[in-house]
Amino acid sequence: MKKNLVPLIVLAALAAFPLVVEHNYYLHLMILFLMWVVIGSAWNLIAGYTGQVSFGDAAFFGSGAYAAGLLSHHLQLSAWWGLAIGGFVAVAVGMPFGWICFRMRGAYFALATLALNEVLRHSAAIAEGFTGGMVGILIMPTFVSKVPYYYVALALAAASMISIQWIVHAKPGYYFVSIREDQDAAESLGIDTHYYKMLSLAIAAFWTGVAGSLYMNYMGFIDPDVVFSLHDISIMAILVGIVGGVGTVYGPAVGAFIMVTVQELFRSGFFGLFEYLGRATGSAAVESMAKTITGAHVLGFGILVVVVILVLPNGIVGDWPKIRSAFSRNKIAA
Amino acid sequence: MAFFQVEKLVKYFGGLAAVNGVSFQVEKGEILGLIGPNGSGKTTTFNMISGYHRPTSGRVVFKGGEIHQLPTHRICKLGIGRTFQVVKPLGRMSVLDNVIAAAYSRAGSPREARGLALETIRFCGMDAVKDQLAKSLPIAGRKRLEIARAMATKPELLLLDETAAGLNPTELLDAIDLIKKIRENGTTIIIIEHIMHVIMTISDRIHAINFGQTIGEGTPQEVAQNKAVIEAYLGTDYA
Ligand SMILES: Nc1ncnc2c1ncn2[C@@H]1O[C@H](COP(=O)(O)OP(=O)(O)OP(=O)(O)O)[C@@H](O)[C@H]1O
Ligand SMILES: [Mg+2]
Numbered sequence: 001m002k003k004n005l006v007p008l009i010v011l012a013a014l015a016a017f018p019l020v021v022e023h024n025y026y027l028h029l030m031i032l033f034l035m036w037v038v039i040g041s042a043w044n045l046i047a048g049y050t051g052q053v054s055f056g057d058a059a060f061f062g063s064g065a066y067a068a069g070l071l072s073h074h075l076q077l078s079a080w081w082g083l084a085i086g087g088f089v090a091v092a093v094g095m096p097f098g099w100i101c102f103r104m105r106g107a108y109f110a111l112a113t114l115a116l117n118e119v120l121r122h123s124a125a126i127a128e129g130f131t132g133g134m135v136g137i138l139i140m141p142t143f144v145s146k147v148p149y150y151y152v153a154l155a156l157a158a159a160s161m162i163s164i165q166w167i168v169h170a171k172p173g174y175y176f177v178s179i180r181e182d183q184d185a186a187e188s189l190g191i192d193t194h195y196y197k198m199l200s201l202a203i204a205a206f207w208t209g210v211a212g213s214l215y216m217n218y219m220g221f222i223d224p225d226v227v228f229s230l231h232d233i234s235i236m237a238i239l240v241g242i243v244g245g246v247g248t249v250y251g252p253a254v255g256a257f258i259m260v261t262v263q264e265l266f267r268s269g270f271f272g273l274f275e276y277l278g279r280a281t282g283s284a285a286v287e288s289m290a291k292t293i294t295g296a297h298v299l300g301f302g303i304l305v306v307v308v309i310l311v312l313p314n315g316i317v318g319d320w321p322k323i324r325s326a327f328s329r330n331k332i333a334a
Numbered sequence: 335m336a337f338f339q340v341e342k343l344v345k346y347f348g349g350l351a352a353v354n355g356v357s358f359q360v361e362k363g364e365i366l367g368l369i370g371p372n373g374s375g376k377t378t379t380f381n382m383i384s385g386y387h388r389p390t391s392g393r394v395v396f397k398g399g400e401i402h403q404l405p406t407h408r409i410c411k412l413g414i415g416r417t418f419q420v421v422k423p424l425g426r427m428s429v430l431d432n433v434i435a436a437a438y439s440r441a442g443s444p445r446e447a448r449g450l451a452l453e454t455i456r457f458c459g460m461d462a463v464k465d466q467l468a469k470s471l472p473i474a475g476r477k478r479l480e481i482a483r484a485m486a487t488k489p490e491l492l493l494l495d496e497t498a499a500g501l502n503p504t505e506l507l508d509a510i511d512l513i514k515k516i517r518e519n520g521t522t523i524i525i526i527e528h529i530m531h532v533i534m535t536i537s538d539r540i541h542a543i544n545f546g547q548t549i550g551e552g553t554p555q556e557v558a559q560n561k562a563v564i565e566a567y568l569g570t571d572y573a
Contacts, residue, residue, distance in 0.1 A: 170444060174435040181424035188384065188418070190410035190439030190487055 007250075014154055018147045027146040031218060033260045034153035035211050038160045039233075040240035040252030042207035045164050047238075048246035049173065050200040051180025052102075053110045056117030058233035060090040060205040064212025065227040066124060069137035079139050082213035083152075090209025091202050093120075098201040102194050105183065114234075121228035136223030139216070149218045156214060157253075160207045165249050167203065176200050177247070208237075231298050236263070239301055243308050245315025254316050262304060266297030335398055337362040337522060338491055343392035345378050345546075352378040354546035355392075360491070365513075365523045367537030367554070371566055375546040376526045377419055380493050383524075384416045385409045396491065410439060415489030417480035419496045419526070425469030429460055429479055432468050436486035451486055458482040458512060474505040481512065485521075492516065494525040498532050510536060534558065542566070 017030060039057065047053040067089035068082020097116055101109045124131045131137070143149065167173055175196045178186040186193050216222050227233065236259060244255025277286050293300075312319040336359035345353040353375040360366045368376050381387040383394055385406035394402040401409055424432045433451040441447035455464050460482055463475060471479060477497045484492060498509045506529070513536060517523055527533040533540065533554075540557040542550040550560035557563055 171438045171447070174431065174438060174447075177427060177431075178424050178435045181426060182422045184386070185418070185422035185424060185483075186435075187386075187406035188410060188416055188422075189436040189483060190407050191435070192405070192407045 011158060015151075018150050024146055027150055029260060029264060031146065031150050031153045033256050034150075034157040035214055035218075036236070036240050036256035036260055037157040037253050038153075038207050038211040038214075039237050040244065040256045041157075041160045041164050042204040042211075043237045043241045044244075044246065044248075044252045045168070045176070046200050046204035048241060048248070048251070049168055049180065050176040050197060052197055052200065053238075054113045054204070054234075055110050055238070056113030056115070056230075056234050057208055057237040058228045058230065059113060059116040059120050060094060060208035061212040061215070061233050061237075062120055062124065062222075062224070062227035063090040063093045063205075064209030065216040065222050066131060066137070066212075067209070068213040068216040069139065069222050070131065072139045073132065073137050078142070079213070079217050080142065082216060083210060086213030086216075087206040087210040090205040090212065094201050094205035095198065098198050102197045102201075114230075117228060117230060117234055121224045121230075124224035124228060131224070134223060134225075136221060136226070137216075138221050141220040142217070149214075153214060153218070156210060160210075161249070161253065164203070164207075168249070172196060172199060180247075231301075235298075235301065239305060242305065242315055245318030245320075248315065248317040251315050251317040258316070259301075262300065263297060266293070266300050336360065336395075337364075337397065338524075339395050340379070340383065341393040341395065343379060343382055343394070344390045345375070345382060345387055346390045351546050353382070353389075353543075356543055356546065356548055357392075358541045358548075358551065360522055360524060362490075362522055363517070363520065364538050365517055365525060365536055367533040367540040368524055368526045368543070369528075369533055369540055369557075369563075370543040370549075374544050374566075376543065377495055378546075379543075380416060380495055380524075380526065383409075383493060384414060410487050410489075413488070413490035414493065415484035415487045415491070416493040417477075417484050417495055417497050419499070421473075421476040421480055423468035423471065423476050423479055425467065427468055428465050429468055429471070429475075429482075430455065430464040432479060433482050433486045436483040439487045450488075454482055454486040457515070458485065459508070473500045474502075474509075477501065477509070478512070481516075485516065489521060491522045491524070494523060494527075496526055496528065498527055498529055506532070 018027060021027065039061065043054060043057055064082070064086030067086040068079045071077045071081050071085070072079040097112065101112045125134050127133070168176065175186070175191050178189065178191055179193050179196060183193050212227060215227065240252055240255040240259045242255070243258050244253065245251030277290070308315065312322070316323070339359040341357050343353050343356045344351065356375070356379060358366065368379065370376050378387065382389045382402065385404055389402050393400055396412060396414060401412060424435065427435070430451060433454055434447050437447040437450040437454065441450050455461060458478055458481055460478060463471065468479060481494070481497055494513065498506055501509055510532060513523065513525070525533065525536065537554055539552065540554055541548065542557055542560065542563045544566040549562040549566055550557050552560070
C-alpha cells in the first residue's frame with residue numbers, strides 16, 4: 001500500500017498543477033516534461049530492461065509525428081487521430097527493422113537505429129510531394145489554452161508508465177531482463193529471444209510514436225530536422241534514460257524532469273541570467289560568452305552524461321540508496 | 335526406439351572437425367557419462383543437442399522426433415534442459431528471479447512460476463541464497479544455479495556440462511547428492527565430467543570420445559579397462 005502512495009500523491013499533484021499555476025510558460029515546460037516521460041519510459045523498456053540500446057529513437061518519434069501531421073495534411077482529418085494511429089505507424093516502421101537486426105548480436109541494433117533515424121530524416125526531406133519536405137507541416141492547433149494539452153500529456157505519461165511497469169513485472173519483464181543479462185542462457189530457459197526483443201521494441205516504438213503524435217498536435221508544426229533530430233530527440237532520449245537510472249521504473253520520470261530543466265536552462269540562457277549580467281556589466285565579453293554557452297547545450301549534455309556515469313553509474317533512481325547514505329553521513333558528521 | 339539418440343553427428347568449424355561421427359543412445363531414467371580429453375568435442379555435442387550449433391551432418395532424435403533443426407528455446411520446451419560449462423548466471427537478477435525466468439517456460443501465471451521456482455530452489459538446496467544477486471555467488475553457487483535453472487524448466491533429459499569442476503571436496507559431495515536426487519526424480523541425465531571418480535560412481539554407462547570420435551562405450555568398469563580410453567587419458571606409454 002505504502003509503495004503506491006508516493007506515485008499517487010505525485011499524480012494528484014500533477015493533476016492539480018494547472019489549477020494552481022496558470023502561467024503558460026510553466027505549463028509548456030510541464031507538457032514537454034510529460035512527453036519526455038513517455039519517450040524515456042519507452043527507451044528504458046527496450047534499452048534498460050531488454051538491453052537493446054536504441055540510438056535512433058527519433059525514427060519512432062518522427063514516424064508518429066508525421067503520421068499525425070500527414071493525416072490532417074492529406075485527409076483533412078483531425079491530427080488527434082494521429083494519437084490513435086501514430087503509435088501503430090511507429091510499430092510498423094520498427095517491426096521489419098527489428099526483425100532483421102535482432103537476428104544479429106552486438107552493436108548492430110544500436111547502429112542500425114542510428115541509420116534508420118538518418119534515413120527517415122532524409123526521406124522526409126526529399127519526399128516533398130508527400131511530406132512537404134523541409135518546409136514541414138503546419139496544422140491549426142485545436143485549443144488556444146495549454147491546459148487541454150497538459151491533461152492529454154499527463155494521461156499519456158501515466159498510461160505509458162503504468163503499462164510498462166505492469167509488463168516488466170509480468171512474464172515478459174523477466175524475459176526482457178534475462179535477454180539483457182545473457183542471451184544464450186535465456187534461450188536455454190525456453191525464451192524465444194527474437195520474439196521477445198521484437199515485443200519489447202514494439203511496445204517502445206508504440207509509446208515513442210504516440211509521443212511524436214502528441215508533439216505534432218501540441219506544437220502545430222513539424223519538419224524533418226525537428227522530429228527526426230539526432231541530438232534533440234535521439235540523444236535526449238538516451239540522456240533521460242541514463243540520468244534517471246536505466247532499468248528502473250521511475251528513472252525515466254526523474255530523468256525527464258532533470259533533462260527538460262537542463263535543456264531549458266541552456267535554451268533560455270540560464271533563464272536570462274547571462275543577458276542580465278551582460279546588460280548590468282555592459283561588457284561585450286560577458287554577452288558573447290553568454291551566447292556561446294547558450295548555443296553549447298549539446299556540450300552541456302555531454303558533460304552531464306560524463307558526470308552522471310562517473311558519480312552515479314546507475315542513475316539517480318538506481319543509485320538513490322547511495323545518494324541518501326551520502327547525505328545522512330554528512331548529517332551525522334555535522 | 336530409444337528415448338534419446340544422436341546418430342553420426344558431425345560438426346566442422348571451418349576445417350576443424352570438432353565432432354566427427356558420434357552416435358549414442360540413452361534410455362529413459364539412465365545416466366550416461368560423456369568423457370574425453372580437453373577439446374575432444376563434448377561441449378560441442380551438447381551444443382548440437384540443445385540447438386546452439388546446427389550439425390554439419392547427422393541427426394538428433396528425442397522421443398521419436400528429429401530436433402536438430404529446432405531453435406534452442408523450442409528444444410527446452412520439448413523437455414531438454416542444459417547447464418553451461420562456462421556458467422552463465424543472469425548476473426543482475428536474484429537467484430530467485432533467475433529460476434522464476436526459467437519456471438515461466440512451464441508456468442501459466444506469475445503465482446505458478448514463483449511456486450515452481452521456490453520448490454526448485456528448495457530441491458537444489460539454495461534457499462539460503464535465493465535473494466542474493468546471481469553475480470555475487472561463488473563458483474559453487476553458480477554451478478548449482480545452472481542446475482536449479484535447468485530443473486525449473488522441468489526437463490525429461492538434463493545435460494550437465496562439468497557442473498562439478500572447480501568445487502572443493504565438500505561441495506563435490508553435495509553436487510553428487512543433488513545429481514542422484516535428480517535422477518531419483520525420474521530425470522534422464524547425460525553428464526560431462528573430468529573428475530573420474532564422480533563419473534565412475536554416478537554413470538550407468540559411459541561413452542568416451544577423442545578428437546570428435548567414439549573410442550569406447552560400456553559400463554564404468556568396461557570403459558576403465560578400455561585400451562583406447564586409457565591411451566587417450568594417460569598417453570600410449572600406459573596402455
Ligand atoms: N564455436 C567454435 N568455433 C570454433 N571452434 C570451436 C568452437 N567451439 C569449439 N571449438 C573447437 O572444437 C573443439 C572441441 O571443443 P569442445 O568445447 O567441444 O571440447 P570439450 O570436449 O568440451 O573440451 P573441454 O573438456 O575442454 O571442455 C576444440 O578444438 C575447440 O577449440
Ligand atoms: Mg567442454
